[in-house]
Amino acid sequence: MRLAGRLLVAALTLAPAMPLLSSVARADVTPSLTADQGLRQCLATNHVLNVVTLVDTSGSLGFATGTIPPSDPHNARVTALEALLHQLTGLTKQQGVSVNLAMAGFDTTATTYQTWSSLTNTSLPALSAVAQSFATKNTGGHTNFIAGLHQAWNLISQAEQSGVQSCSAVVWFTDGQIDLGTGTSLASQVQQMCASTSPAVTLARNGVFTFAVGLGDFGGMTPSAARELKSYVQGGANDVVTNCGDGAMSAATGGFFRVANPQQLLFAFEGILNPSIPANPPSIVSCRMAAHCSSAFSFVVDTNEDSFTLTAAGPIGAEVDTVFTGPNGVGSMQLSPTNPSVVIGGLTLHYESLAANSVIVTGNMTPHAAKGLWKVRFLDAQQGPVLYWLQMHSPFELRVSPGTSFVQTQNKSATLQLVNATTGLPVRGVSVQGVSARIAPAGVLTNVGTLLNLSPSGDDRWAFNFTNDFSEPLLQLTTTGFIMVNGGAQQIPVGTTTSVAAPLPADYPTVSLVHQSAHSTQGRPVTFTFAIRATNNVTGCIRFRGLSVQTPNHLKFKTTSSLANDGTCLTVAPGAEQLVTVSVKPRTLISENATIATSFEVRGRPSSQWLPVTMTNRVFVIQPLNIAKASGLTILLIALGVLLLLGVLYAFNKRFGRLIPEGEFLSYFSAFVTVTSTGKLIDLSTGGWDDETLAAFKSKDPVRSVPLVQDRQYATPDGSMILSVDNRGFFGSLRLLFGQPSASVVSANGFPFLLGDKTGEVSTSPGGEPIALPTMEVVGIWMFVPDRLATDRLMRNETISRSELPDPPFLQGDLTLVLNARRSDLALVFENFLKAIEDNFAISTEMLAQDTEE
Amino acid sequence: MDDSAFDYIDAPEVNLGRLRLLSLLSTVSLALPIGGAALGGKIWSLAGYVVVLFVTIPLALVVRLTCWKLRAETGQATLPTFIGFVPWLLRVTFVFAIVCVVRFSMAVA
Numbered sequence: 001m002r003l004a005g006r007l008l009v010a011a012l013t014l015a016p017a018m019p020l021l022s023s024v025a026r027a028d029v030t031p032s033l034t035a036d037q038g039l040r041q042c043l044a045t046n047h048v049l050n051v052v053t054l055v056d057t058s059g060s061l062g063f064a065t066g067t068i069p070p071s072d073p074h075n076a077r078v079t080a081l082e083a084l085l086h087q088l089t090g091l092t093k094q095q096g097v098s099v100n101l102a103m104a105g106f107d108t109t110a111t112t113y114q115t116w117s118s119l120t121n122t123s124l125p126a127l128s129a130v131a132q133s134f135a136t137k138n139t140g141g142h143t144n145f146i147a148g149l150h151q152a153w154n155l156i157s158q159a160e161q162s163g164v165q166s167c168s169a170v171v172w173f174t175d176g177q178i179d180l181g182t183g184t185s186l187a188s189q190v191q192q193m194c195a196s197t198s199p200a201v202t203l204a205r206n207g208v209f210t211f212a213v214g215l216g217d218f219g220g221m222t223p224s225a226a227r228e229l230k231s232y233v234q235g236g237a238n239d240v241v242t243n244c245g246d247g248a249m250s251a252a253t254g255g256f257f258r259v260a261n262p263q264q265l266l267f268a269f270e271g272i273l274n275p276s277i278p279a280n281p282p283s284i285v286s287c288r289m290a291a292h293c294s295s296a297f298s299f300v301v302d303t304n305e306d307s308f309t310l311t312a313a314g315p316i317g318a319e320v321d322t323v324f325t326g327p328n329g330v331g332s333m334q335l336s337p338t339n340p341s342v343v344i345g346g347l348t349l350h351y352e353s354l355a356a357n358s359v360i361v362t363g364n365m366t367p368h369a370a371k372g373l374w375k376v377r378f379l380d381a382q383q384g385p386v387l388y389w390l391q392m393h394s395p396f397e398l399r400v401s402p403g404t405s406f407v408q409t410q411n412k413s414a415t416l417q418l419v420n421a422t423t424g425l426p427v428r429g430v431s432v433q434g435v436s437a438r439i440a441p442a443g444v445l446t447n448v449g450t451l452l453n454l455s456p457s458g459d460d461r462w463a464f465n466f467t468n469d470f471s472e473p474l475l476q477l478t479t480t481g482f483i484m485v486n487g488g489a490q491q492i493p494v495g496t497t498t499s500v501a502a503p504l505p506a507d508y509p510t511v512s513l514v515h516q517s518a519h520s521t522q523g524r525p526v527t528f529t530f531a532i533r534a535t536n537n538v539t540g541c542i543r544f545r546g547l548s549v550q551t552p553n554h555l556k557f558k559t560t561s562s563l564a565n566d567g568t569c570l571t572v573a574p575g576a577e578q579l580v581t582v583s584v585k586p587r588t589l590i591s592e593n594a595t596i597a598t599s600f601e602v603r604g605r606p607s608s609q610w611l612p613v614t615m616t617n618r619v620f621v622i623q624p625l626n627i628a629k630a631s632g633l634t635i636l637l638i639a640l641g642v643l644l645l646l647g648v649l650y651a652f653n654k655r656f657g658r659l660i661p662e663g664e665f666l667s668y669f670s671a672f673v674t675v676t677s678t679g680k681l682i683d684l685s686t687g688g689w690d691d692e693t694l695a696a697f698k699s700k701d702p703v704r705s706v707p708l709v710q711d712r713q714y715a716t717p718d719g720s721m722i723l724s725v726d727n728r729g730f731f732g733s734l735r736l737l738f739g740q741p742s743a744s745v746v747s748a749n750g751f752p753f754l755l756g757d758k759t760g761e762v763s764t765s766p767g768g769e770p771i772a773l774p775t776m777e778v779v780g781i782w783m784f785v786p787d788r789l790a791t792d793r794l795m796r797n798e799t800i801s802r803s804e805l806p807d808p809p810f811l812q813g814d815l816t817l818v819l820n821a822r823r824s825d826l827a828l829v830f831e832n833f834l835k836a837i838e839d840n841f842a843i844s845t846e847m848l849a850q851d852t853e854e
Numbered sequence: 855m856d857d858s859a860f861d862y863i864d865a866p867e868v869n870l871g872r873l874r875l876l877s878l879l880s881t882v883s884l885a886l887p888i889g890g891a892a893l894g895g896k897i898w899s900l901a902g903y904v905v906v907l908f909v910t911i912p913l914a915l916v917v918r919l920t921c922w923k924l925r926a927e928t929g930q931a932t933l934p935t936f937i938g939f940v941p942w943l944l945r946v947t948f949v950f951a952i953v954c955v956v957r958f959s960m961a962v963a
Binding site for chain 2: 591625626627629630633634641644648652656657736740741776
């Protein structure tokens with residue numbers, strides 16, 4: 001009856017993959033689920049199972065009634081009960097599901113034989129003893145379903161008063177029709193059983209899963225009785241009512257198993273929660289002796305297998321032994337209650353007898369040693385048919401890649417691969433058939449959810465894309481597939497169910513700079529104010545992780561923050577903005593444009609992860625001005641500049657500050673002339689006009705000046721006059737910038753003289769001081785140095801009429817004309833001279849007189 | 855007058871094209887001092903100052919002195935277009951030079 005236990009065992013196996021469902025899972029079971037599926041879903045959530053085994057103790061089980069044989073003369077129900085206890089105990093330990101068990105029996109009335117007890121290894125022997133006691137509890141007069149179910153409900157309601165979220169189930173063994181013993185008609189009793197006040201309805205409406213096992217044909221469970229029993233747990237019609245329970249019961253609340261043969265009870269329970277177990281398992285005929293027994297089945301062990309489970313139920317009333325015959329002459333070994341553990345040919349076999357006619361054999365393989373064809377024969381004194389089921393196990397599982405998670409609302413690509421279940425390492429080169437995968441929220445069974453579209457990627461992997469539109473934090477990925485052994489005769493499932501995290505999209509508080517007290521600082525603190533806001537109503541927190549200078553890294557700051565840099569977490573609640581201020585004060589006296597990185601860590605969803613956030617801001621750090629240094633430097637630089645400028649000016653003055661045209665290009669004409677007060681030249685020796693001087697000038701070759709200082713100072717050819725630029729000397733160069741450079745003319749002997757230019761301007765130098773020219777242009781000037789006054793009257797000359805004869809005094813002196821090389825303006829300059837003397841005759845004579853006196 | 859009797863050498867004439875080019879260069883070179891004065895960084899202001907000293911002012915002086923020569927030889931009272939701007943440019947240049955120096959000193963100090 002170990003398979004009976006697997007009914008719940010399989011449910012518990014799935015439990016860890018479905019940790020979260022609604023808090024009242026029974027009420028939220030998807031209506032489309034069957035009762036066994038619903039129970040699995042419930043267990044995935046609550047991890048606490050309350051099981052009431054309700055056993056028919058009426059006399060029809062063990063004694064013939066008239067011509068009707070007993071339905072369970074060999075107490076298969078006891079075997080089933082014991083198997084159930086063993087399985088639940090083992091899975092309680094393995095899967096962490098807490099199982100509470102109570103046992104009740106019913107015939108005319110209902111009796112609790114075992115109150116609630118936690119099923120553990122410690123309590124198992126006592127509970128098994130109670131289960132075995134049912135072997136003799138088969139003498140009741142009636143079959144009071146109502147009393148039995150009512151008793152079951154009382155026990156369950158008692159268990160649920162603890163307030164612990166749990167799942168509850170009733171496993172109900174019976175063999176016949178209702179017989180309340182009230183003398184009323186069967187129809188009336190059936191109606192009573194299907195009424196809304198029936199405990200069957202109560203159980204269903206309170207989410208208790210009820211599994212009814214109708215014990216076979218031997219006991220005379222007629223088709224009519226079977227329909228009635230089914231309707232009590234699944235609703236629907238029977239021979240009396242059209243809808244038993246008025247819809248309270250359905251396939252979602254109860255399961256019904258009609259077991260034609262008590263042997264099948266094992267497999268019936270197994271099949272409830274493990275669809276791979278066939279409802280009608282194969283059978284072979286057992287032998288009395290191993291020798292010459294031709295009835296056997298075989299299986300192949302290869303390297304892709306690591307264990308198997310063989311479950312068998314033989315004819316009633318006889319011990320079933322098992323004989324394994326290995327390949328390659330390893331021989332045979334018989335397993336029996338007296339020889340329960342053997343090692344043969346790489347197989348470690350363990351025999352466990354659940355009842356006299358039921359056995360479960362587990363085998364662990366050393367793949368290479370046990371490889372080959374194995375035969376199994378059953379030995380039984382009855383030599384009847386033995387139902388068996390061999391389940392090969394592989395060490396491989398088809399799993400999604402480790403670490404895969406599917407963030408809600410987002411699409412993700414992932415892969416399936418065959419891995420070693422123990423090591424988790426990928427397995428390559430093993431052909432997997434019938435691969436499919438379905439993903440669903442944890443707690444929802446494998447026939448719902450999304451069927452994934454798998455694409456073989458060619459490297460023993462299957463790729464798929466999945467958009468997680470589920471709203472559960474955990475998904476279960478159920479894979480199916482099998483590897484073929486023994487030429488395809490054996491299929492070994494490698495599918496599994498794994499949990500895959502389905503976190504909500506990450507949601508962290510946001511950090512933003514809302515204020516910066518200053519963008520530049522001269523040693524004063526700059527305060528940054530950051531606002532932290534929760535997003536999407538996700539409460540988060542923030543902690544300060546320091547401040548660093550990104551560029552330039554040699555800058556140092558003193559940092560203060562309103563949030564200590566010690567891991568303190570500031571909670572950021574939705575709708576409540578938090579402000580964090582961070583102040584920096586430069587400690588380095590330098591002017592730099594600093595980039596400052598303020599580091600935070602925020603946590604939101606997921607709450608287990610910190611997200612670093614770096615806020616980068618710029619501060620222009622200004623070194624406080626050193627006025628003395630700045631002033632000194634300014635003065636120094638300006639002084640250097642002035643010096644440099646003076647040098648430049650000097651150089652330019654040397655290059656450009658010269659007479660225009662240059663001295664080499666000047667022409668000089670000199671003559672001692674006598675001038676009348678009317679501005680005419682006369683010749684005292686002839687008493688006539690002096691036209692010869694001008695004619696001489698015109699015909700005379702010009703004479704060049706004598707350079708005294710190259711390019712800067714020249715003497716007239718006779719050495720009487722000196723022409724020079726005024727901006728000579730170092731500081732004279734400043735005249736290039738301030739004012740205008742000029743030239744000057746001076747008498748070499750310090751005599752007074754007159755000077756005129758082409759424009760008619762006349763300058764006098766009574767004391768012999770230099771006369772400055774407005775420009776450096778000296779061409780076109782004339783210079784006259786008065787020498788003496790001639791006071792005698794002119795001698796008579798016929799060329800001058802008496803009326804035109806000039807009167808003395810006549811001014812005599814040295815005239816020098818300065819002309820350009822072409823002498824193009826000779827006549828003009830000469831005329832200017834005469835005109836100037838006429839206009840300045842008196843002045844000239846006074847100058848001469850004064851000079852003579854001195 | 856017999857010109858052949860006098861082996862004179864005429865003064866070279868002023869090249870107006872070159873004078874305009876120098877004026878243009880002098881004006882353009884003022885861009886860096888202006889930038890240095892405006893930006894105020896160490897590099898820019900120092901560069902502006904150096905350019906003033908070594909480029910702008912010398913070029914402007916060359917132009918100015920050449921203008922005197924031109925005016926003296928040709929007697930024209932008004933300088934050619936654009937070249938006449940140079941004397942004003944020279945005055946402005948000093949302002950930018952001083953600003954550059956001050957800003958450089960402040961940046962360094």
